[in-house]
Amino acid sequence: MRKVGVVGIGHTVFGNLRDYELIDILAYASLDAMRDAGIDGGIDQVIVGNMASGMFNHQIGIETALVSNLNLEPAMAEAVGNGPASGGSAFKVGYMAIASGLVDVVLVVGGEQMRAVTGWEATDIVASLEHPKVEYPYGLTLPAFSGMFARAYMEKYGLTERQLFILAVKNHNNAAKNPFAHIQLPVTLEAISDTPDSIIINPYIAEPMRMYHLCPVSDGAAAAILCAMDIADRFKKKPVRVAGVGSATDTYCPHNRADLLDLKAVRLAAERAYKMAGIGPKDISFAELHDPFAILELCEAEAVGLFEKGKAMKAMERGETQVDGRLPINASGGLKAKGHPVGATGMSQIHELVKQLRGEAEEGRQVKNPKYGLAVNFGGFGSNVAATILAKE
């Protein structure tokens, strides 16, 4: 297989972009990536990661619309859908297209415009990825899943609500320094956890998960230009190498899993990526983990082998996962505070890995001397997961 690198990245702000069309949002991130790569064409294939434009925007065929918008005809174009992991899966497909020798240059862009509908409708649309007979009809939303999952984790490992708040504070403080983040407000532990008003400003959404444990509903897009490493010198920026990609599935319904807390697809996707990269968890310099609900950052960190089971929280409390810690996690602010436009998230994670590996992150967010960055993009409730490892060349 040919080696593949990332030579350009682009990103819109995450937040409320309802005054724009979805295609404009995708185009903005794409053009940003092309500008970063120093190209204005010459793309063989366009791959769009998107979860539900048909439902959010009543628009399908967005890959064709985007190519036309960018004047990239006759490039090949496909859309990839894998729920909230659509971006990570799209990146993997883009990698495969080049690694296989089919094409040389690929634009991968992930995006979603969720605020075209109300918050309730958005929650409902996301919940439609659940089983239509045994989950959805009973009012089980993704936040509700997170509540049950967090309760199970708390009972097994003794995690407290307050510890989850410490995690939220870390990610909000990181997002406050990220110009692309939806919520750029640093929050304090005292305010969201300890004051008499904390239960009002930070109410329960799905017990034990409270508002500051959950991600906002966001619009946005992120993009990358991938190329074969043997032609990388044609581009403006030095490539960041795709060291490993992996994905895996688990049971569609979490209740069919032998152990609810064993995120098997996360573990297997990461193991496949490690194997391909020829490294292990100890080699990872920093990670972007899919945390629409704060609890998932901990569980994923353990599932991918960065910490032993039940130990991630203590490491986080010791500051090990802070930007200046031993193993920074979600220096971007994570989905929790940066935002989670579902189809965009996986590509936003790639954007962050590249930015960090290039040493281009903002002051206060730059990880020290990173070599390998790991991204985990979590589809369904852990039923279809994509993992990516990028390496500094």
Place this chain on the structure above:
Amino acid sequence: MGYTYDLEMKIRPACREMPPYPPKYITLATGEKMVAREVRKEELPLILEVIEPLIKVPEDYYDIVAVRFYAEVLSMIRHRIVDEYLFVGAIDSEVATIVNGRMVNDDLGMSLHTITVKRGLRCGALMFASKMEYHMEYLNQKEIYLVAESPIGFRRFMVEWQLEPRFEERHELGGVPTYVMTRKCYFDAKPRLLAGVRPVPEDLLAKNYNLTLPKEYPQLPRWHR
């Protein structure tokens, strides 16, 4: 002067003495302390300045709310509205949110407007709850009429407080659908929506005694005072 004064006195409404609203403070997620208090009469011109930049912001219906709110504050200054109150949520003296309403009679309150300059911290929702508190716990009214001029307002007021739809009633802001805050609605939702600690420490109150204008408006990204 006599003729003009006489006419003015005929036009000007006689306002009743309304009970004071004791100040309180709310700790926001950022750790900032927002002081909720009544606006003093001499501060009303400054409130007009707070509102004015928002009058031409169509997003989220700021324009409609701002232009109506402006008129209501001006009416307070120039004595053309009766029994109106105006509260401010201030952070380090800077105006973050303003809310107003009116006492129609002993039993009925009329909620008028809520404008939030500082967004993302539920300041508007918290100050809205404060004015409901004033109607229900200080004016001891039976009901408050409300309308929403924006979808955000609808979610914050009608949905979160589970207000009673009563479209046959006419709110003073026109023929838009009227919702009613009953005492039951208020006391049922109060534990999850009303925040605030009293008394406000002297130093915090002093810090917020002289209001200042917002330095920037997230609704107007390139606007700076």
